[in-house]
Every structure is written in structure tokens, then in C-alpha cells.
Amino acid sequence: MQFEPVIGLEVHAQLKTKTKIFCGCSTEFGKPPNANTCPVCTGMPGVLPVLNRQVVTFAIKAALATHCKINKESRFDRKNYFYPDLPKGYQISQYALPIAEHGYLGIETSSPKKIGITRIHMEEDAGKLIHDPARARSMVDLNRTGVPLIEIVSEPDIRTPKEAGVYLRKLHSILKYIDVCDGNMEEGSFRCDANISLRPAGQKEFGTRAELKNLNSFKNVEKAISYEIERQTYVLEEGNQVIQETRLWDPSKNKTTSMRGKEEAHDYRYFPDPDLVPLILDDKWIQDVEKDMPELPDEKRSRFTKEYKLADYDAKVLTSSIELANFFEETAAPLKDKKLAANWVMTTLLGMLNSKGITISESPVKAPAFSKLLQMIEDKKINASAAKTVFEEMVESLKNPESIVKEKRLEQVSDQSELETMVQDVITENPDEVLAYKNGKTKLFSFFMGRIMKKTRGKADPKIVTQLLKNKLK
Ligand code: ADP
Ligand code: MG
Ligand code: ZN
Numbered sequence: 031m032q033f034e035p036v037i038g039l040e041v042h043a044q045l046k047t048k049t050k051i052f053c054g055c056s057t058e059f060g061k062p063p064n065a066n067t068c069p070v071c072t073g074m075p076g077v078l079p080v081l082n083r084q085v086v087t088f089a090i091k092a093a094l095a096t097h098c099k100i101n102k103e104s105r106f107d108r109k110n111y112f113y114p115d116l117p118k119g120y121q122i123s124q125y126a127l128p129i130a131e132h133g134y135l136g137i138e139t140s141s142p143k144k145i146g147i148t149r150i151h152m153e154e155d156a157g158k159l160i161h162d163p164a165r166a167r168s169m170v171d172l173n174r175t176g177v178p179l180i181e182i183v184s185e186p187d188i189r190t191p192k193e194a195g196v197y198l199r200k201l202h203s204i205l206k207y208i209d210v211c212d213g214n215m216e217e218g219s220f221r222c223d224a225n226i227s228l229r230p231a232g233q234k235e236f237g238t239r240a241e242l243k244n245l246n247s248f249k250n251v252e253k254a255i256s257y258e259i260e261r262q263t264y265v266l267e268e269g270n271q272v273i274q275e276t277r278l279w280d281p282s283k284n285k286t287t288s289m290r291g292k293e294e295a296h297d298y299r300y301f302p303d304p305d306l307v308p309l310i311l312d313d314k315w316i317q318d319v320e321k322d323m324p325e326l327p328d329e330k331r332s333r334f335t336k337e338y339k340l341a342d343y344d345a346k347v348l349t350s351s352i353e354l355a356n357f358f359e360e361t362a363a364p365l366k367d368k369k370l371a372a373n374w375v376m377t378t379l380l381g382m383l384n385s386k387g388i389t390i391s392e393s394p395v396k397a398p399a400f401s402k403l404l405q406m407i408e409d410k411k412i413n414a415s416a417a418k419t420v421f422e423e424m425v426e427s428l429k430n431p432e433s434i435v436k437e438k439r440l441e442q443v444s445d446q447s448e449l450e451t452m453v454q455d456v457i458t459e460n461p462d463e464v465l466a467y468k469n470g471k472t473k474l475f476s477f478f479m480g481r482i483m484k485k486t487r488g489k490a491d492p493k494i495v496t497q498l499l500k501n502k503l504k
Pocket of ligand 2: 040223241
């Protein structure tokens with residue numbers, strides 16, 4: 031029997047506020063345990079939460095960027111459960127009336143597709159347990175308790191691990207574009223749970239789902255879903271049933287294992303938090319956020335094709351992250367030839383980042399220096415092959431391109447008479463090849479080119495040399 035996977039993703043994104051959602055404690059990462067705490071976020075009796083206005087503004091931004099309908103009235107609810115990293119015994123979240131609903135995200139795999147967004151709600155994060163097996167103890171760090179999150183829940187519209195990866199990368203990119211989340215997956219600022227079930231091809235009803243946790247990279251999300259599709263297929267083919275449960279992805283073993291039975295919503299005894307009034311948004315608040323919305327990836331992509339005349343694919347690659355888009359635009363700004371900038375960013379720069387396994391913000395070559403390098407190509411001061419050499423040196427030594435060109439004496443030779451002499455020399459030195467060429471062995475053209483490049487140590491302007499050679503060999 032053929033089974034069709036059904037996948038829905040829940041994303042928790044930490045918002046980039048300076049302070050927590052219901053108290054004034056700092057949200058700074060990496061502080062000593064419990065340095066960022068106060069009576070409110072440690073859940074002391076008698077304290078009262080006060081909502082951080084910036085959290086709401088960020089949630090509205092995320093809602094607008096994902097085409098959600100914003101609820102002018104929303105509520106905070108208590109989600110009750112016990113865990114040592116949750117001192118209050120409940121998490122303040124939004125349940126019945128979230129801030130936003132009914133949105134979508136456009137993704138592209140082989141064809142474009144819309145993935146529905148069920149809801150976006152605001153909530154507080156829990157703390158963290160630090161296990162110390164050597165001394166058989168665990169410790170609690172409450173720095174993260176009360177740090178603001180939005181949870182973005184997708185409809186079960188995703189059908190393949192690939193689509194899940196594309197959706198997540200797009201969502202990640204959008205949250206960074208609108209500057210509400212730093213997107214750091216290692217620090218847990220962007221976390222994803224994947225829900226997956228199978229159903230017989232053609233069946234309408236969904237099958238029983240498993241929820242996968244501990245997916246801390248895009249690659250792991252795709253791998254975990256693929257594994258789970260295989261596992262559930264096997265369960266069903268054996269005539270058994272998939273159990274509704276939470277499963278943990280183990281990246282070292284490349285498999286998921288059962289963690290616990292999946293709780294149902296009613297297990298949490300959700301109820302409206304009596305310490306917080308309903309949140310009412312006035313039109314002005316929403317309009318102000320709307321006015322402040324930056325250009326989103328899809329808009330930027332279409333502007334790049336129009337303004338810089340880039341191919342759609344190139345525009346897509348260059349707008350895939352805000353850092354890359356900014357790097358490209360900064361590089362291209364002083365150049366006449368925008369495609370030159372696009373090509374060099376996509377091949378040379380991205381190639382270097384890939385091979386070093388670093389991100390663009392960690393690039394040893396920044397946009398202004400990269401742009402200088404390309405300006406030298408455009409001004410015919412160096413040719414493309416010399417520019418590659420200069421770039422490699424920039425990566426290694428962090429020197430500016432002008433001084434590398436001087437030091438290595440890489441200035442392009444484009445002096446007409448100087449090149450003409452060299453072309454003549456090469457022709458005189460290789461009479462046999464000249465004869466063969468004239469008798470139809472035109473492939474030898476590159477042989478002559480090679481000789482001239484050798485004489486100039488790769489610095490000759492290839493266009494001028496081609497022209498000169500053609501004339502002389504006629
Ligand atoms: P929770 O996991 O907290 O109970 P929800 O009921 O809102 O939350 O569902 C969470 C996610 O599970 C959503 O992204 C939804 O699209 C997805 N989902 C629901 N049912 C299925 C199913 N049968 N198969 C796969 N995904 C599903
Ligand atoms: Mg869930
Ligand atoms: Zn606090």
C-alpha cells in the first residue's frame with residue numbers, strides 16, 4: 031500500500047526584546063545561572079505579571095509578515111503542568127484567543143505552494159535544567175524563564191521532508207528580515223517540533239501522528255521526518271498502529287525514540303490568566319507596525335529582478351537571507367555591472383563561506399572590500415583570474431584588494447602596443463602552430479592565448495589579446 035505523509039510544524043521563536051515578557055529582567059544569553067531573575071519570573075507568591083509592549087509589537091509584525099488575521103482582542107491563558115524548570119507550575123500562553131490566525135507562507139519546491147498558518151500566539155519560555163551526572167544532581171537555571179516567544183503553528187499542509195525544510199528556512203528568513211528574532215538555532219532562539227502521520231494514498235482522514243522534538247537544525251528536521259516516515263510505514267505495513275506520542279530525535283544515532291505518550295490539550299487545564307487583562311489592540315497600533323514593515327524576501331526578490339535585471343533564480347538565492355541580500359546590495363551599489371556583483375557573490379563569496387563552513391556575518395571579507403575588488407575588474411585594472419588570486423589573499427591576510435594588487439603586481443596589462451608586441455613575439459616563436467592554425471586547426475587559438483597569458487603571468491586583458499590575435503592570424 032502507498033502511504034502519504036502529512037506534516038505540520040510548530041515553531042517557537044524567541045523575540046529580540048531587551049527584557050522578559052512579564053518582568054523587567056534582561057533576556058541576555060550566556061549570563062551566569064539565575065543572574066537574570068526576579069520575584070516575578072521565579073514565580074514567588076503574590077507577584078503580578080506586566081505585559082511587555084514590545085512583545086506585542088513583534089507578534090503583530092510576525093502576523094503581518096505571514097498574512098495572518100490579527101485578533102483585536104486576545105487573551106492570555108495558563109497552561110498547567112509540572113516540571114522543575116517551571117516554578118509557577120504553569121506557563122502563561124495564549125490558547126482560545128491567540129493574537130493572530132489564518133495566515134500562510136508561500137514556499138517553492140518543484141512548484142509554488144501555500145502552507146497554511148493556523149495561529150501565532152505569544153508565550154513565556156521555561157527555564158533550563160543542567161544535569162551533572164558525575165555528582166548525581168541536576169540544577170535549575172531560570173534565566174530563560176519568562177523570555178518572550180511566539181509560537182507559529184502550521185496547518186498539516188506539508189507533504190515531504192524537503193517541503194518541511196523549505197518552509198522552515200523561509201519562516202526563519204522572514205523572522206530575521208522583520209528583525210523580531212535572531213534565528214540562532216544553537217542557542218535555541220528558533221526551535222521546531224514536527225508532527226507527522228501517514229495515511230493511505232487517496233484517504234481524506236489523517237492518521238495518528240507522532241510529535242518529534244529535539245530538532246536543532248534544518249538538516250535534522252528533514253532527517254528526522256524522513257526517518258519517521260520510514261518507521262511509520264513499517265509499523266503500518268506490519269499491520270500495527272502508530273501510537274500518538276512524543277518522540278525524541280537522536281542526531282548521533284539518526285533515529286527517533288519514544289519519549290512519552292502525547293498529552294491532549296485538556297490535560298493542561300487551560301484557563302484565562304486572572305492576573306492579566308484581555309489584550310485589546312487599537313487600529314493605530316497595528317497601522318504603526320504596518321508602516322514600519324521592512325521589505326520581505328518575496329518583495330526583495332522581485333525588486334532585484336527589476337532593478338538589477340537579475341535572473342529570478344539569482345534573485346531568489348540572493349534574497350534567501352537578509353544578510354546575503356544586504357551584502358549583495360552593498361557590493362553592487364558602486365558598480366555599473368550588477369550581474370558581475372551577483373555572480374561573484376553567488377559563486378566566489380558563497381563558495382568560500384561553504385568551504386569554510388561559516389556564515390556570511392562571519393565572512394573575513396566584508397562587502398566594501400569585496401566591492402572594491404569588483405570595481406577593479408570593472409575598471410579593467412585586473413582581470414578575472416587575477417581577481418580570484420586577490421580574493422584568496424584577502425581571505426587569508428585580510429588586506430585590502432588595492433594593496434594586494436600592488437604587492438603581487440597583478441595590474442592587468444591592457445596597453446595596446448605592449449600587448450601587440452607580445453602577440454607578435456608569440457607568433458614568431460611558434461611558426462609550426464601558426465601554419466597548422468592557418469590550415470584549419472582553429473583549436474590552436476587557445477594555445478596562443480595561453481602563451482600570451484604565460485608571458486604576462488595571467489595579467490593580459492583577454493579581450494584585447496583575442497582581438498589582436500585574430501587580426502594577426504587572419
Ligand atoms: P499540540 O501539538 O500542542 O497538541 P496542535 O493540536 O495545535 O498542538 O497541533 C500541532 C501541529 O500538529 C500542527 O502543526 C498541526 O498542523 C499538526 N497536526 C495535527 N494533526 C496532525 C496529523 N494527523 N498529522 C500530522 N500533523 C498533524
Ligand atoms: Mg505540539
Ligand atoms: Zn524577572
